[in-house]
Amino acid sequence: MDDQIIYLPIGIIHSPFKEAKKMPIQPAAAKGIEGTIDIKPEFENGLKDLDGFSHIILLYHLHLSRGFSLEVVPFLDDKLRGVFATRAPRRPNSIGLSIVRLVNIEENRLYIQNIDIVDGTPLLDIKPYVPEFDDQKAEKIGWLSDKIDKMREIKADERFK
Numbered sequence: 001m002d003d004q005i006i007y008l009p010i011g012i013i014h015s016p017f018k019e020a021k022k023m024p025i026q027p028a029a030a031k032g033i034e035g036t037i038d039i040k041p042e043f044e045n046g047l048k049d050l051d052g053f054s055h056i057i058l059l060y061h062l063h064l065s066r067g068f069s070l071e072v073v074p075f076l077d078d079k080l081r082g083v084f085a086t087r088a089p090r091r092p093n094s095i096g097l098s099i100v101r102l103v104n105i106e107e108n109r110l111y112i113q114n115i116d117i118v119d120g121t122p123l124l125d126i127k128p129y130v131p132e133f134d135d136q137k138a139e140k141i142g143w144l145s146d147k148i149d150k151m152r153e154i155k156a157d158e159r160f161k
Helices: 041-045
Strands: 011-014 033-039 057-060 096-108 109-113 121-128
Touching: 033 041, 033 121
Parallel strands: none
Antiparallel strands: 011 033, 011 121, 033 109, 057 096, 057 121, 096 109
């Protein structure tokens, strides 16, 4: 590939999870778990008006992920699946996405809940969550159909280290 894309973090995400092992695997399984985000001072003005939203979308760099596989065994399954049909962290581009509750903003620090992210994760971007834009009724959820009920029970392990 000739094209190179470079992203610079706008902040750092802090959570109670020092490693991925035993961490919730999605924000829906992390209800009430609190964290903070420290936005770099040069990006603080970009937080203007964000306090009017109850939820935000976080895009972040999966900094502990090394390499990738195009087929993985995801947390909720025991079969090899195509990586793009999963939310596994070892991807060609190590980008994570979580929708979290925004509790408060104090200067350049955001207080959030429902966090499923490892402490120290670099934040790439924030977008407001708007149900009318983002909430889509899915007719099918593929291989997860008969496994989704286990999501709150399953915790991350070291398979994607």
